[in-house]
Amino acid sequence: MADQLRAGIIGAGFIGAVHAQAVRVAGGTVTRVAASTPDRSAAAATRLGATAPATGAEELIDSDDVDVVHICTPNSLHVPLARHALAAGKAVVCEKPLATSLADAVALAAEAGDRIATVPFVYRFYPAVREARARVAAGEAGELSLLHGAYLQDWQAGGASAGWRGDPAEGGPHRAFADIGVHWCDLVEFVTGHRMARLCARTTGGGTATTVQFETTAGAAGAVVVSQTAIGRRNSLRFSLDGTRASYGFDQEHPEQLHIGGLGANTVLDRGSATMSPAAARYSTLPPGHPQGYQDCFNAFVSDTYRALSGDVPDGLPTFADGVRAAALTHAVVASSTSSAWVEVPTS
Numbered sequence: 135m136a137d138q139l140r141a142g143i144i145g146a147g148f149i150g151a152v153h154a155q156a157v158r159v160a161g162g163t164v165t166r167v168a169a170s171t172p173d174r175s176a177a178a179a180t181r182l183g184a185t186a187p188a189t190g191a192e193e194l195i196d197s198d199d200v201d202v203v204h205i206c207t208p209n210s211l212h213v214p215l216a217r218h219a220l221a222a223g224k225a226v227v228c229e230k231p232l233a234t235s236l237a238d239a240v241a242l243a244a245e246a247g248d249r250i251a252t253v254p255f256v257y258r259f260y261p262a263v264r265e266a267r268a269r270v271a272a273g274e275a276g277e278l279s280l281l282h283g284a285y286l287q288d289w290q291a292g293g294a295s296a297g298w299r300g301d302p303a304e305g306g307p308h309r310a311f312a313d314i315g316v317h318w319c320d321l322v323e324f325v326t327g328h329r330m331a332r333l334c335a336r337t338t339g340g341g342t343a344t345t346v347q348f349e350t351t352a353g354a355a356g357a358v359v360v361s362q363t364a365i366g367r368r369n370s371l372r373f374s375l376d377g378t379r380a381s382y383g384f385d386q387e388h389p390e391q392l393h394i395g396g397l398g399a400n401t402v403l404d405r406g407s408a409t410m411s412p413a414a415a416r417y418s419t420l421p422p423g424h425p426q427g428y429q430d431c432f433n434a435f436v437s438d439t440y441r442a443l444s445g446d447v448p449d450g451l452p453t454f455a456d457g458v459r460a461a462a463l464t465h466a467v468v469a470s471s472t473s474s475a476w477v478e479v480p481t482s
Contacts, residue, residue: 138161138162138163139156139157139160139161139162139163139202139440139443140162140163140165140199140200140201140202141153141154141162141163141164141165141200141201141202141203141205142165142166142167142168142194142195142197142202142203142204143157143164143166143167143168143182143184143186143206144167144168144173144179144191144194144203144204144205144206144207144211144215145168145169145205145206145207145208145229146167146168146169146174146178146181146182146206149206149229150167150178150182150204150206150438151181151182152428152429152432153206153227153432153436154182154183154184155169155202155429155432155433156432156433156436156437157204157436157439158183158428159433159436159439160219160433160436160437160439160440161440162440163185163373163435164182164183164184164185164201165185165197165199166175166179166182166184166185166186166187166194166197166199166200167179167182167184167186167187167194167216168188168189168191168193168194169442172187172189173192175187175188175189175190176470178458184349185199185418189442191207191215191218192218192225195218195222195367196222197214197220199222199477200224200440201225201441201443202225202226202228202440202443203215203216203219203224203225203227204222204227204363205219205226205227205228205229206229207229208298208301208304209220209231209304209305209312210234210303210304211236212228212229212231212232212234213232213233213234213238214227215240216228216242216246216251216359217242217245217413218247220245220246220251220325225249225250225251225398225439225443226246226249226250226251226252226434227251227253227254227439228251228252228253228454228457229253229254230253230254230255230317230457230460230463231313231316231460231461231464232253232446232454232457232458232460233314233459233461234304235461235465236458236461236462236464236465236480238461239454239457239460239461239462240272240458240461242454242457243453243454243457243458244309246453246454247355250416250439250442250443251453251454252415252439252442252451252452252453252454253323253453253454253457253460254432254435254452255317255320255321255435255452255456255457256428256431256432256434256435257320257321257371257386257431257458258320258321258324258431258450258452259417259430259432259434259435259438260384260386260389260417260426260460261405261406261410261414261415261417261418261426261432262384262389262390262391262392262403262405262414263321263324263325263384264411264413264414264416264417264450265325265403265410265411265413265414266325266375266382266384266392267324267413267450268411268413268414269380269382269394269411269423270325270326270327270377270382271327272376272379274379275375275377275378275379275380275381275382276377276378276379276380276425277353277377277378277467278326278328278354278375278377278378279353279354279355279376279377279378280327280354280355280356280374280375281326281354281355281356281371281373281374281375281376282349282356282357282358282373282374282376283318283322283324283340283357283358283359283371283372283373283374284318284358284359284361284370284371284373285314285315285317285318285359285360285361285368285370285372286359286360286361286367286370287314287361287362287364287367287368287370288362288363288364288366288367288368289362290342290362290363291362291363291364291365292466294297294366296309296342296428299313305341305432306335307341307429307468308335308341308344308453308464308467308468308471309341309342309344309362310339310341310343310344310360310361310362311335311344311360311464311467312318312321312464313338313362313370313461314360314362315346315358315463315464315467316460316463316464317342318360318371318373319358319460319463320412320452320456320459320460321373321414322356322358322373322375323371323459324450325375326350326352326354326375327352328350328351328352328354329350329351329479330349330350330351330356330463330479331348331349331350331478331479332346332348332349332391332466332476332477332479333346333347333349333353333463333466333467333476333477333479334346334347334348334470334476334480335347335466335467335471336470336471336474336478337471338456339361339363342361342362342363343359343360343361343362343363343364344359344360344361344467344471345357345358345359345360346358346360346467353452366455368387369386369387369428370385370386370387371385371386371387372384372385372386372387376395379396379397379429380394380395381393381394381395382395383395386428389405389425389426389427390404390405390426391403391404391405402416402421405418405422405426406418406420406421406422406423407422413425413449414466417435435451435452438450440450462479462480462481463479465480466478466479466480469481
């Protein structure tokens, strides 16, 4: 493997460009890009600053100048492309969902074994999120009893096209949950250490909205509302974690602050504060008052992935095992929505 990691990006839409930027920030270089046709690959290579286009995904994976394969394609292609990349001995960064079925996700994670294979649950990388996690782990919240929030977008409001995500073979009948609901679940489980043990879900709007009630392994109750037709909500991922001593609130549309609820007074902790924990300060890369956002989180995720390739695996790096967890939650949501009943979340 070269001293400077060489990335190949399969898929040249919005998220492919985000990956390309993150590769460069991590000190890597984008050597190959593959889109849906050779002509589109050539255009994407120019747009994303790649060394050269690949005629197709398979050629990119097999190229000698690619160390890490970034899979940014429609969902149905994730498993075959990731499997090919693993067989070729490459590290893999695969967009979620890792697979369109729980069985395929489990099988793919087993094939990855202990190799570096990650899934971009990038909201973990906000300093405010790491701060909430550190405080919960230190016991400052007391016993958590209620975990609640929402992930709301409006890009499908007013009959807007869902693109390939609207294809049942790609997005499925519960596509909003599989696309963004799993981000909320990953974030809350990551921060609290709780695992959702059982849930009751209802999906409406042709798959564009899902409501979920749940209970956790640690005895907390919770609820989340997921929608991609919530007018005026561009990308509002927010949670409240309510404990016996304190509560913590976060909203991705206002990511510079962690809201801390107390019995005597409420406070707001700004990113960059001297009282932030080392775990949060590590991801605070800009001076206070210079907002960090989604791309910064993605940069941190890819940088941590590339750091792991040198043998130093950072705490909280989301791997294919986390992709399996997301698939298990989606599986449970589908089962509950279909049966109108509480269901257990599969453990594997």
